[in-house]
Amino acid sequence: MSAPLLQVSDLSITADTxxxxxxxxxxxxxxxxRGQALAVVGESGSGKSLTALAIAGLLGEKLTPxxxxxxxxxxxxxxxAADRRAMAGRRIGFVxxxxxxxxxxxxTVGQQLEEGLxxxxxxxxxxxxxxxxxxxxxxxxxxxxxxxxxxxGQLSGGMRQRVMIAMAIxxxxxxxxxxxxxxxxxxxxxxxxxxxxxxxxxxxxxxxxLITHDLGVVAETCDxxxxxxxxxxxxxxxxxxxxxxxxxxxxxxxLMSIPVLGDDxxxxxxxxxxxxxxxxxxxxAADLRPVTELVTVAPGHRVRREAxxxxx
Amino acid sequence: xLRYLAQRLLALLPTVAVPxxxxxxxxxxxxxxxxxxxxxxxxxxxxxxALREQLGLNAPLWEQFGRFLxxxxxxxxxxxxxxGKPVVDVIPDYALVTLEISVIALIVALALGIGLGALAAFRxxxxxxxxxxxxxxxxxxxxxxxxALILIVVFAAWLHWFNVGGFVPMSKGFWPHLRxxxxxxxSLGIAESAFVARITRGAILDxxxxxxxxxxxxxxxxxxxxxxxHVVRVAALPIMTVAGLLVASLLSGSAVVETIFGVPGMGRxxxxxxxxxxxxxxxxxxxxxxxxxxxxxxxxxLSYSVVDPRVRLGRKSA
Amino acid sequence: MTALLEVEDLxxxxxxxxxxxxxxxxxVSFQIEKGRTYGLVGESGSGKSTVARMIxxLTEPTSGxxxxxxxxxxxxxxxxxxxxxxxxxxVFQDPFGALNPRMTVADLIMEPLQVHRRGTAKDQRDRxxxxxxxxxxxxxxxxxxxxxxxxxxxxxxxxxxxLALQPRLIVADEPVSALDVSVQAQVLNLLKDLQxxxxxxxxxxxxxxxxxxxxxxxxxxxxxxxxxxxxxxxxIYTNPTQDYTRSLIEAIPTxxxxx
Numbered sequence: 001m002s003a004p005l006l007q008v009s010d011l012s013i014t015a016d017t018x019x020x021x022x023x024x025x026x027x028x029x030x031x032x033x034r035g036q037a038l039a040v041v042g043e044s045g046s047g048k049s050l051t052a053l054a055i056a057g058l059l060g061e062k063l064t065p066x067x068x069x070x071x072x073x074x075x076x077x078x079x080x081a082a083d084r085r086a087m088a089g090r091r092i093g094f095v096x097x098x099x100x101x102x103x104x105x106x107x108t109v110g111q112q113l114e115e116g117l118x119x120x121x122x123x124x125x126x127x128x129x130x131x132x133x134x135x136x137x138x139x140x141x142x143x144x145x146x147x148x149x150x151x152x153g154q155l156s157g158g159m160r161q162r163v164m165i166a167m168a169i170x171x172x173x174x175x176x177x178x179x180x181x182x183x184x185x186x187x188x189x190x191x192x193x194x195x196x197x198x199x200x201x202x203x204x205x206x207x208x209x210l211i212t213h214d215l216g217v218v219a220e221t222c223d224x225x226x227x228x229x230x231x232x233x234x235x236x237x238x239x240x241x242x243x244x245x246x247x248x249x250x251x252x253x254x255l256m257s258i259p260v261l262g263d264d265x266x267x268x269x270x271x272x273x274x275x276x277x278x279x280x281x282x283x284x285a286a287d288l289r290p291v292t293e294l295v296t297v298a299p300g301h302r303v304r305r306e307a308x309x310x311x312x
Numbered sequence: 313x314l315r316y317l318a319q320r321l322l323a324l325l326p327t328v329a330v331p332x333x334x335x336x337x338x339x340x341x342x343x344x345x346x347x348x349x350x351x352x353x354x355x356x357x358x359x360x361x362a363l364r365e366q367l368g369l370n371a372p373l374w375e376q377f378g379r380f381l382x383x384x385x386x387x388x389x390x391x392x393x394x395x396g397k398p399v400v401d402v403i404p405d406y407a408l409v410t411l412e413i414s415v416i417a418l419i420v421a422l423a424l425g426i427g428l429g430a431l432a433a434f435r436x437x438x439x440x441x442x443x444x445x446x447x448x449x450x451x452x453x454x455x456x457x458x459x460a461l462i463l464i465v466v467f468a469a470w471l472h473w474f475n476v477g478g479f480v481p482m483s484k485g486f487w488p489h490l491r492x493x494x495x496x497x498x499s500l501g502i503a504e505s506a507f508v509a510r511i512t513r514g515a516i517l518d519x520x521x522x523x524x525x526x527x528x529x530x531x532x533x534x535x536x537x538x539x540x541x542h543v544v545r546v547a548a549l550p551i552m553t554v555a556g557l558l559v560a561s562l563l564s565g566s567a568v569v570e571t572i573f574g575v576p577g578m579g580r581x582x583x584x585x586x587x588x589x590x591x592x593x594x595x596x597x598x599x600x601x602x603x604x605x606x607x608x609x610x611x612x613x614l615s616y617s618v619v620d621p622r623v624r625l626g627r628k629s630a
Numbered sequence: 631m632t633a634l635l636e637v638e639d640l641x642x643x644x645x646x647x648x649x650x651x652x653x654x655x656x657x658v659s660f661q662i663e664k665g666r667t668y669g670l671v672g673e674s675g676s677g678k679s680t681v682a683r684m685i686x687x688l689t690e691p692t693s694g695x696x697x698x699x700x701x702x703x704x705x706x707x708x709x710x711x712x713x714x715x716x717x718x719x720x721v722f723q724d725p726f727g728a729l730n731p732r733m734t735v736a737d738l739i740m741e742p743l744q745v746h747r748r749g750t751a752k753d754q755r756d757r758x759x760x761x762x763x764x765x766x767x768x769x770x771x772x773x774x775x776x777x778x779x780x781x782x783x784x785x786x787x788x789x790x791x792x793l794a795l796q797p798r799l800i801v802a803d804e805p806v807s808a809l810d811v812s813v814q815a816q817v818l819n820l821l822k823d824l825q826x827x828x829x830x831x832x833x834x835x836x837x838x839x840x841x842x843x844x845x846x847x848x849x850x851x852x853x854x855x856x857x858x859x860x861x862x863x864x865x866i867y868t869n870p871t872q873d874y875t876r877s878l879i880e881a882i883p884t885x886x887x888x889x
Contacts, residue, residue, distance in 0.1 A: 043810035044781075058526055088532035096530075102523040106545045106620050116531035151622060157674070167531065186673035186837055191881035213811055216883030243885050257815035259844035261867050261879065267819045268844070271812035 003073065005175060005207050006032040006055070010067035011077075013050050013059065024063070025050050025231045029294070030224075034174065037201065037208040039218040039239065041254075042228035048211045051228070052177045055209070056094050057084040071175070089116040093168035095178040099160035103152045109163055110148030116170040135166040138203075139196060158189040162196065169200060176200075177209045182217055194221055215255060219243055224300075227251050229278070233294060237301030247303040249275035313617070320613055324606065331602030335595050336380050340373075342591070349591055352393055384599065390592035392585075399596035403578065407600065409479075410570070410577035413497045414562045420501025421508055421558060426551065428505065429512025434539070436517060445513065451506025456565050460499035460572045467495060477574040496569040503565065504558055511554045515547040522546070548619050556612035560605045632700070633661035634831050635685065635799055640694035642680050654680045656855040657694065660848075662799065667825065667832040669846030669863070671839050671878075676852040678835045682803045685833060686720040687711075698799075716746055719792040723804035725784035729776040735762065735787055736772040742794045761790040764827070765820060782813030786820065793824070801833045806841060818845055839878055843867060851875050 013025035025047040032038050042048040054065040057076060069076040071092065076084070096102035104112055113132045117123055123131065136142045139162040152160055161181065168176050178197065182190040194217060201208055210222055218225055218239055225243075226236040227250065235248040246252045253274035271278060291307040339346045347363040348355060355363075364370060368379055383389065389399040428444050435441035468476045480492040519525065520543060528538045567579025578597060585593040617623045642655040655677040662668040672678045683689040685696055687703070696703045703714050719742075722728045729738060739758040743749060749757065759769050765786040776784055785805060792800055802821070806814040822845065824830060836842045842849055842863075849866045851859040851874065859872040870876045 043812060056530060058530055085529075085532045085534065088530055090532060094527075094530040096523060096527055098523065102527045104524045104527075104542055104546075106622065107542070115528060115533050118537075119532040119534065153622060164527075167527070170531070187839070187878060187881045188673060190883070194883060214883065216885055219885045220883045254811060255885070257812050259815075259818070259840045260884065261840050261843055261882065263840070263844055265844075267822060268815035270815040270819065272816065 002034065004031040005034045005036075005072060006209070007068070007070040008051075008055065009070075011051065011054060011069060012066050013047070013054055014064050014066070016062040016064070023231060025054070027067070028226075028228070028233050030226045030233070030236055032175070032207055032209065032224075035201070035205050035207055036224065037210060037222040039210045039212060039222040039225040040228060041212060041215065041218055041225055043213050045230070046228040047231040048228050049179055052094075052179050052209060052211050056092055056177055057088060058094065085119075089168075089173065090120045090171045091173050091175065093171070093173035093176040095164050095168045095176060095181050097180040098184060099157070099164045100152065102164060103160060103167075105152065108149050108151055109155070113148075113163070113167055113170060116167060120171045131170070135170055138169070138200070139163075139166045140192075141166070157185060158192060161185060161189070161193055165193070165196065165200070169204065169206070172204070173206070175207045175209065177211070179211045180213070181210070182212070182214065190217070197221060215243060215258060227254075232292075232304065233302075234304045235302065236294075237298070241298070241301050247297050247301065250278055253278070316617055317614065320610055324610060327606055328603065331599060331606075332381065332384065333377075335599050335602075336377055338595060338598070339591055340376075349589065350390070350393065352589070389596045389599070392593040393590045394585075394588050395590075395593070399592050402581075402593065403596055403600055406576055406578045406581045409493070409575060410563065410566050410579060413493050413500065413566055413569070413575070413577060414559070416493070416497035417500035417504065417562050417566075418555075418558060420498060421504040421562075422555060423505075424502065425505035425508025426512050429509040430516060432509065432513040433516035433520070436513075444509070448506050448509040448513065451503070452510065454503065454506075456499060456503040456568050457572055459503045460496070460569050463495050463499050463502075464572075477572075479573070479575045493575060496566075496573040496575050499569050499572075500562060500565050504561060508551070508554055508558065512547070512551055515550045516543060519543045519547045545619060549616065552612055552616060552619065556609045559608045563601055563605065632664075634664040634699060635662040635833070636695075636697040636700075637661070637681075637685065638695045638697070640681065640684060640696065641692045642677070642684060642689065643692045654855055655684070655691075658850075658852070658855075658857045659694075660850050660857065660860060662831050662833060663847075664798075664831055665825070665829045666847040667834055667845055669834045669836065669842035669849045670852060671836055671842045671849060672852035673837055673878075675854065677855040678852045679803055681852070682720070682801045682833060682835050685799075686718055686801045687714065688720070712746065716795040717797055718799045718801065719795065719797040720801045720803065721785075721788050721792050721805050723807050725781045725788060725808060726776075728788060729784055731776050734773055734775055735767075735790075738776075738787060739791050739794055742791060746795060748795065757794060758790075761793055764793065764824065765790045766816075780813070781809050782817055785809060785813075785817050789817075789820065789824070793828070796828075797830070799831045799833065801835070803835045804837070805834075807836060807838065814841070821845060839882060851878065 008028055008030050011025065011028040012023060015022045015024045028047075028051055030038065040048045040051060050059070050063065053059050054063075055069050055076070057079070059065060065077050067077060071087070076087075110129075110132055113135055114128045117128050117131055132148060133142065136147070141147060141159060141162050147155065147159070152163070155163065165181070168178075181197070182193050185193060197208065197210075198221060200206055208221070210218070212218060222239050224237065225239045227234050227242065227248065229250045235242060235246065235251045242251055243255065246255060250271065253269070253271040256269045256274060257271060259268060292304050293307045294302045295305045296302050339349065342349055345360065345364075346369055347360045347367060351359055351363060368376060371379075387400045391398050392402050395402055428448060432441045432444035432448065435444070464476055468474045474491060474495050478492060480488040482489045525538060525542060528542050533542070564579070566577055567583055569575070570577040570580040571583065578601070582594065582597045584590075585597065638659045640655055640658045641653065643651050643653045645651045658677070658681055660668065670678045670681060680689065684691045691704065698714060698717065701710070703711075706714060733741070736755070736758050739761055740754045743754045743757060748754070758772060762769055762771055767783060767786055767790070771779070771783075771787075776787065779787065805821075806817050809817060818841065821832065825832060832845070834842060834845050843866070846863050849861065849863050850857050851866070851872070853874045859866065859870065859875045866875065867879065870879060
């Protein structure tokens, strides 16, 4: 069995805030094999987006990552800017959440799709144009009118998201990180994007890290999942296990509090009602937090529990 | 593009009407009889009456306005009271000097302002950036005449690179002419550059924070290219707006530097004309300046649409 | 049971430019019973928000009637219109933009009472205190400003504000769409509790069929301005008659995998 494509160990992110340094993400671990899909699940404030940005090397100035992120054996944390740039887009692609603001408002679709190509390949104009046409075709925008000369304001929401995906895969990366790619979309568009990501994975052998809060999307796209809460991983393992036999209270609470079609319940259980002891760890001073650790409860299935035999 | 141009020209009409109406009313709202004002204190009642007749001042107002408009279009703007020549003959030479100074000042203001502003933005928080920002703030607080005086003291009085004052017309040689307008142009340009720097810095900082810049980074685009291609196209717009406003500012500021340096430009001409109640000349200069600024801003509008085609494509593309 | 709200042939046409017009809502008809919830579900562009705005009288319909308690609300005199505005309140989607950041929670809740001149200042304060309690925020919240609260809490503030005038119908336009999953559950529960406590009727607008199904008694499905299907919530799910409804249901990603 070949080594994992992505190995995240003890990844922490500290934010430099007005009130002092703040641990936004603490000690995240997970592995991803080539061609595999892993979901990072959490709500706002869980640190899932920051984790994704840290892997891609896109954190803002006030955020400092520490720990280890190994991609194909190379350590990414602390890598020089030039090396990072060489990898960005070429080996790791990123799909952002809001295509309306994540795409350039004035440059045309064609121009934007060429940017990655310009950065990594030595292509002439004709070659770039061909590749752009090919990319639009791959994401299903090839048959309708030629949108290469359009600006993003002229496109519909679904089309914008496809352009975003086309950009992310433009340089044939091995890993694509998608940050809430379906959240801003209607249900039918969501379905199209999920299907598109699936077909791209098959066709291009992509590994996928999918950031989302939607457990249904996780169920349909990812083999493995990591659940984050309060900046930490609280449970990780195969998707099927997490969704049908969760070991952590938060995961369980999350599952139970979602309304599903055909639901008969008069009230929804909430995280607060199922697991009232789950407080936002940020509210506690560091020394008051219970010491926890990730415990393996089954092969590949880990849960965060209070550390045994440690005085609180 | 042609359609956009036509739209802009059409929209221009109400704007152009404003200086025309104001100038028209200027003379008639001034205390006293317009004809008497035009002829000055030494006029006899007969002369005044004759002029009234000649200028059609006894006709109803709207008829007078019609006459006024046709006069403007045919460039019959009357004679300068004190210079004894037709206004349309007086203005061009002075306008040319002011234009020369203004163009140089504009180039200086934009080059210095954008350079300083970009430095402040890209090195934000670091020493170079902070100094640049501070210079910008100081620059805005310093009035043009202070800048002018400082330049005079340093470059003319101490270093003797330039003469303290005195204007050399083009006829006496290109380089001496240029030397004589350098300090005035520089003072004007430096004074206005501070504002450009502030706007540039703000515009760039705003754009750099936008998500689409992160997207460019995620593709591995080099920082230089991100700045030059992605950031500039969006940051350019507010800077261009400022450049357009700058022209108006320069034209009015030129009066100050022209007076200090003794340069025969339109600003100084206007000041003198106002002081001497030379109404025809004032009228001519105001009209000229007003229309000039309007046309410059039209050009800025048109160049907007080149940088950001969404402007001319309208609702469809946004 | 007589319907509290009857909408008949409601139509709204927007004139986008001199030549083009868009009919956002095409002859929509439905009823809302007293004390019940009608869920209007559709994707963006379906016209559901426009319907909500017309019922809340934020936009005038191009044609059609809206009858509240049997009375046509499009032709009311001033006093009756004011009463209607008290009877029908609206709760919006964006908890961050819909509350004036400079006002305290107390001010925000009392504002509708002040505008409609209900009660003395003391009465208004008392009412604000009671409402904050009803929505599950402590009275300590009264003196704070929106910025001190999370999205879910702000939504509760909006609901408290909407309850101030003792409305009979609340139009909720995507009230939980911007909230996290766990908070969503809390707000949905709260809405149900309040409905029981105050005999409220709801018009609940959302693009999320699961959420709509949970909270509604009857559901209407909108597509491009038309009300394509309508029925009791169970029927819609178990027996959708229209293709569009079926495709909506099938598109939802579920935990079991493909439905």
